[in-house]
Amino acid sequence: MSASDLQANITADDVAVLAGVSRWTVNRAFKNNASISPATREKVMKAAQTLGYVPDLRAAALASDRSNLVALLVDDFNNPHKLVMLERLTRALRTRGWDTLLVNTLDREDAGPALMNASQRRVDATILIGIQFDDEVLATAHSARRFKKLIIFARTSQNPDTISIAVDDVAATREIAQYVMRRGYKRPLYLAGPRTVSAHLSRKETFVALWQEHTGFTPDAVSVAAYDPNLATEIIDTTLRPMAAEDRPDIVVCENDALAIGAIDCIKHRFGLKVPQDIAVIGFDDVPQAASANYRLTTYRQPISAMAEYLVDVLENSGTEDMDKMFLGKMVIRDSA
Amino acid sequence: MSASDLQANITADDVAVLAGVSRWTVNRAFKNNASISPATREKVMKAAQTLGYVPDLRAAALASDRSNLVALLVDDFNNPHKLVMLERLTRALRTRGWDTLLVNTLDREDAGPALMNASQRRVDATILIGIQFDDEVLATAHSARRFKKLIIFARTSQNPDTISIAVDDVAATREIAQYVMRRGYKRPLYLAGPRTVSAHLSRKETFVALWQEHTGFTPDAVSVAAYDPNLATEIIDTTLRPMAAEDRPDIVVCENDALAIGAIDCIKHRFGLKVPQDIAVIGFDDVPQAASANYRLTTYRQPISAMAEYLVDVLENSGTEDMDKMFLGKMVIRDSA
DNA sequence: ACGGATTTTGCACGCGCGTGCAAGAAAAAA
DNA sequence: TTTTTTCTTGCACGCGCGTGCAAAATCCGT
Numbered sequence: 183m184s185a186s187d188l189q190a191n192i193t194a195d196d197v198a199v200l201a202g203v204s205r206w207t208v209n210r211a212f213k214n215n216a217s218i219s220p221a222t223r224e225k226v227m228k229a230a231q232t233l234g235y236v237p238d239l240r241a242a243a244l245a246s247d248r249s250n251l252v253a254l255l256v257d258d259f260n261n262p263h264k265l266v267m268l269e270r271l272t273r274a275l276r277t278r279g280w281d282t283l284l285v286n287t288l289d290r291e292d293a294g295p296a297l298m299n300a301s302q303r304r305v306d307a308t309i310l311i312g313i314q315f316d317d318e319v320l321a322t323a324h325s326a327r328r329f330k331k332l333i334i335f336a337r338t339s340q341n342p343d344t345i346s347i348a349v350d351d352v353a354a355t356r357e358i359a360q361y362v363m364r365r366g367y368k369r370p371l372y373l374a375g376p377r378t379v380s381a382h383l384s385r386k387e388t389f390v391a392l393w394q395e396h397t398g399f400t401p402d403a404v405s406v407a408a409y410d411p412n413l414a415t416e417i418i419d420t421t422l423r424p425m426a427a428e429d430r431p432d433i434v435v436c437e438n439d440a441l442a443i444g445a446i447d448c449i450k451h452r453f454g455l456k457v458p459q460d461i462a463v464i465g466f467d468d469v470p471q472a473a474s475a476n477y478r479l480t481t482y483r484q485p486i487s488a489m490a491e492y493l494v495d496v497l498e499n500s501g502t503e504d505m506d507k508m509f510l511g512k513m514v515i516r517d518s519a
Numbered sequence: 520m521s522a523s524d525l526q527a528n529i530t531a532d533d534v535a536v537l538a539g540v541s542r543w544t545v546n547r548a549f550k551n552n553a554s555i556s557p558a559t560r561e562k563v564m565k566a567a568q569t570l571g572y573v574p575d576l577r578a579a580a581l582a583s584d585r586s587n588l589v590a591l592l593v594d595d596f597n598n599p600h601k602l603v604m605l606e607r608l609t610r611a612l613r614t615r616g617w618d619t620l621l622v623n624t625l626d627r628e629d630a631g632p633a634l635m636n637a638s639q640r641r642v643d644a645t646i647l648i649g650i651q652f653d654d655e656v657l658a659t660a661h662s663a664r665r666f667k668k669l670i671i672f673a674r675t676s677q678n679p680d681t682i683s684i685a686v687d688d689v690a691a692t693r694e695i696a697q698y699v700m701r702r703g704y705k706r707p708l709y710l711a712g713p714r715t716v717s718a719h720l721s722r723k724e725t726f727v728a729l730w731q732e733h734t735g736f737t738p739d740a741v742s743v744a745a746y747d748p749n750l751a752t753e754i755i756d757t758t759l760r761p762m763a764a765e766d767r768p769d770i771v772v773c774e775n776d777a778l779a780i781g782a783i784d785c786i787k788h789r790f791g792l793k794v795p796q797d798i799a800v801i802g803f804d805d806v807p808q809a810a811s812a813n814y815r816l817t818t819y820r821q822p823i824s825a826m827a828e829y830l831v832d833v834l835e836n837s838g839t840e841d842m843d844k845m846f847l848g849k850m851v852i853r854d855s856a
Numbered sequence: 857a858c859g860g861a862t863t864t865t866g867c868a869c870g871c872g873c874g875t876g877c878a879a880g881a882a883a884a885a886a
Numbered sequence: 887t888t889t890t891t892t893c894t895t896g897c898a899c900g901c902g903c904g905t906g907c908a909a910a911a912t913c914c915g916t
Contacts, residue, residue: 191584193902204866209903219864219912239639240586241902244577244871247528248904254621259606260807262599269596272623281636284591284621286609299618302576411811444811451812470597474748474781475788476813530872541896546873556882556894578872581901585874857916864911874901885890 192235201229212237243304250280252497253300257287257312260410261440263467267311267336267486274490280306280497287312297323307331307497313409316378317341333493336484338383338508347493349484350508355388357513358464358482362433363396365519367462371421371431373414373441374405385437385466402431406441414444419452431461433519439465439472439481446477446518462519478517485509529572538566549574580641587617589834590637594624594649597747598777600804604648604673604823611827617643617834624649634660644668644834650746653715654678670830673821675720675845684830686821687845692725694850695801695819699770700733702856704799708758708768710751710778711742722774722803739768743778751781756789768798770856776802776809776818783814783855799856815854822846 194208201208203222210216211226230236243249252275258264272282283303287296293314300308308329315334324332324343332344339346362370370393374386386403393401404421406413414436422430434449436442442465449455449463457463465472468483489509496505531545538545540559547553548563567573580586589612595601609619620640624633630651637645645666652671661669661680669681676683699707707730711723723740730738741758743750751773759767771786773779779802786792786800794800802809805820826846833842 191902195902205903206867207865210865217864222864236635236638238581238641238902240577240581240641241871242904244575244581244873245902245904247871249577259602262602265596265599265602268605268621269623272621273625276623276625276636281640282621282623284605284609284619286606286613286619288610288613298573299613301573303618304575304577412807415812447812470749471808475752475784528872532872542873543897544895547895554894559894575872578901579874581903582872582874584901859916860914862911862913864909866909867907869905871904872901875899877897879894879896881892881894883890883892886888 192233194235194237196233197226197230197235200233201226208235209237247304249304249306251283251303251305252280252307252309253283253285253303253305254309255285255287255293255296255300255312255315257289257314258409259286260408260412261438262443262469262471263409263439264311266467266469270486270490271309271311271335271493274487274494278494278498280494287314290314293319294322297329301329305330307333309333309335309493311335311337313337313376313378320344331497333496335493336486336489345496345505347489347496347507348509349482349489349511351385352383352388353508354466354482354511355385356392358435358466359389359392359396361480361513361515362435362464362519365462367433367519369431369433370401371434372401372403373418373434373436373445374403375409375437375441376407377405389435401435409438409440411440411444411447414441415448415452418445418448422448422453433458433462433464436463436465439467439469439479441465442479442481442518443469443471443477446479458517458519464519468514472514473516480516480519481514482511483514484511529570531572531574533570534563534566534572537570538563545572546574584641586641586643588620588640588642589617589644589646590620590622590640590642591646592622592624592630592633592637592649592652594626594651595746596623597745597749598775599780599806599808600746600776601648603804603806607823607827608646608648608672608830611824611831615831615835617831624651627651630656631659634666638666642667644670646670646672646830648672648674650674650713650715657681668834670833672830673823673826682833682842684826684833684844685846686826686848688722689720689725690845691803691819691848692722693729695772695803696726696729696733698817698850698852699772699801699856702799704770704856706768706770707738708771709738709740710755710771710773710782711740712746712774712778713744714742726772746775746777748777748781748784751778752785752789755782755785759785759790770795770799770801773800773802776804776806776816778802779816779818779855780806780808780814783816795854795856801856805851809851810853817853817856818851819848820851821848 194205197208198205208226210218211223275282285296320341334344334346336348338348372386372389404417406417434445442463446457446463449457449461465479465481468481472479472481531542534545535542545563547555548560612619622633657678671681671683673685675685709723709726741754743754771782779800783794783800786798802816802818805818809816809818
């Protein structure tokens with residue numbers, strides 16, 4: 183019998199009688215911009231303190247149809263960049279009064295159920311930062327369930343029912359491609375991740391097109407099923423293994439840092455080659471690891487914090503104007519390319 | 520005007536009239552072990568489908584005082600092991616019908632508000648996988664707010680109001696210490712993280728005690744303010760820099776892999792030394808990175824999945840018996856020590 | 857101290873579903 | 887067919903708070 187079960191559930195009514203006010207005044211005391219006199223608020227807060235009362239956000243959400251809750255659907259937990267995104271998003275959200283429901287999209291078939299899950303909690307918005315949400319899933323999601331807002335974070339989407347907050351992949355890839363050319367690399371290999379969205383303007387497609395346009399040659403490209411360093415290591419291995427030394431790429435351009443890190447590991451430890459002298463590597467995201475002495479990865483930094491802040495702007499703004507937004511990041515030149 | 524605002528909120532009543540049953544039957548159709556005939560369930564589900572109805576879990580939680588929601592309070596996002604824990608926990612929880620509220624404990628002062636946050640959502644349990652929850656915070660938390668369950672995951676805690684699910688640090692550290700001795704290392708340096716809990720049986724204390732007991736010597740130990748590879752790199756640098764080569768440790772025993780990885784980076788790239796030939800390194804956790812060709816880290820693997828499953832067992836079991844549990848992991852011998 | 861302007865407080869009703877039991881329907885037994 | 891037994895279905899009440907407005911209290915200048 184701990185002290186807490188003297189009374190099972192302390193409600194605003196209990197606080198009201200103790201403070202000598204009405205229940206509504208109690209709840210007002212906990213609202214930010216409510217019209218309440220400082221004196222009564224203090225009185226109420228003191229009473230709440232002694233009773234250990236905290237407002238019940240379930241009931242508030244039910245009554246107001248506004249939960250201040252967003253669902254964050256995530257897969258691709260092998261990508262270290264996810265941890266960065268999770269931190270920045272939850273920080274921006276929480277700082278500005280929003281809570282986060284983290285939904286692990288277990289596998290490809292789970293995308294629908296995961297969306298359903300969010301819907302059942304009546305969240306104010308659903309944020310997708312995974313890769314397993316193709317257009318088909320989004321379409322059915324939007325028709326079958328009710329989503330107040332469906333936000334794709336850090337990935338562009340041409341779906342009209344969706345708000346996309348992402349880096350301008352075309353501009354970013356152009357900057358990368360120009361850098362690669364300027365540094366005189368001749369035989370790039372593009373290492374891409376899974377292709378779930380019918381993206382005509384993906385990083386890979388953009389890079390390949392730019393390279394063709396400027397050199398006349400079509401660069402090689404390979405892709406893996408997930409943004410997982412280990413998979414990157416394996417595919418670089420099987421790609422380079424049969425090649426004569428002179429046929430090898432002089433740079434591996436990676437869709438993101440997770441792949442770049444795996445590529446570097448492979449180049450250095452499986453082939454005993456030097457980065458960037460033998461084969462250079464370039465990434466995307468600028469994960470914390472990229473700065474480590476081990477990788478010194480040249481990459482492109484996404485402004486995740488700014489994007490997260492904008493996301494909360496979108497949540498707080500219920501206007502109906504187009505809220506898609508593209509951000510510009512910046513290249514971070516280190517030693518790997 | 521999207522199709523979804525034909526009717527603002529579709530409730531079980533709407534489905535009921537369409538299906539020709541009562542509202543309660545509708546909700547029963549969505550419950551797992553409800554007594555309902557297959558025929559009517561199908562009829563209800565079909566009606567729900569055409570209306571796009573999904574049960575409202577807010578209302579369900581309010582009415583039943585059971586939310587199937589847990590709060591996960593996390594800080595220490597620099598530690599890559601957090602991503603593993605997040606994945607395993609959310610997977611185990613979601614697979615067995617639990618949702619997760621992810622609360623980013625922004626800083627030391629935020630521990631209280633973060634707990635309050637969870638309390639306001641009336642979660643069925645609060646899980647702490649951060650480091651900023653000392654005994655004081657826990658004590659006030661438990662007295663001031665109502666928590667049905669307060670679970671400390673992957674860290675031992677002697678707090679009686681708390682359920683601790685963790686690896687047996689003493690047994691694990693003993694195994695590590697024995698390994699270090701058996702391999703003939705003579706001058707270990709212990710690299711520890713922040714000391715937030717008044718832990719007499721922490722990994723560091725245990726290692727130091729064991730080493731003293733078996734060799735008579737007290738090993739050096741340093742600690743950093745967070746489980747962050749970059750901090751580990753810096754402190755190893757400042758620790759080794761003034762040392763003569765022959766005074767250097769022959770092995771760095773780290774409280775976890777995040778620190779071990781930073782230590783290896785420093786040893787290899789700041790000092791140009793070889794791991795393990797010049798200085799060996801041993802970690803704890805077995806993060807994915809530890810297996811990479813770059814680190815080949817010898818470490819101790821925590822059975823996170825089993826611990827996560829046990830956590831859900833605890834949630835589903837409302838018995839009052841003591842639910843603390845210690846797990847045994849296993850050493851993973853690679854090349855770093 | 858007084859009248860009007862302003863701030864502060866109180867309240868009826870509803871948000872959507874769970875609980876536990878009783879009535880009704882169907883199935884099994886006689 | 888009738889009587890039990892078992893399975894299905896319906897319902898009154900409450901979970902704790904928000905909304906929007908009206909009543910009450912407080913304030914200001916004169």
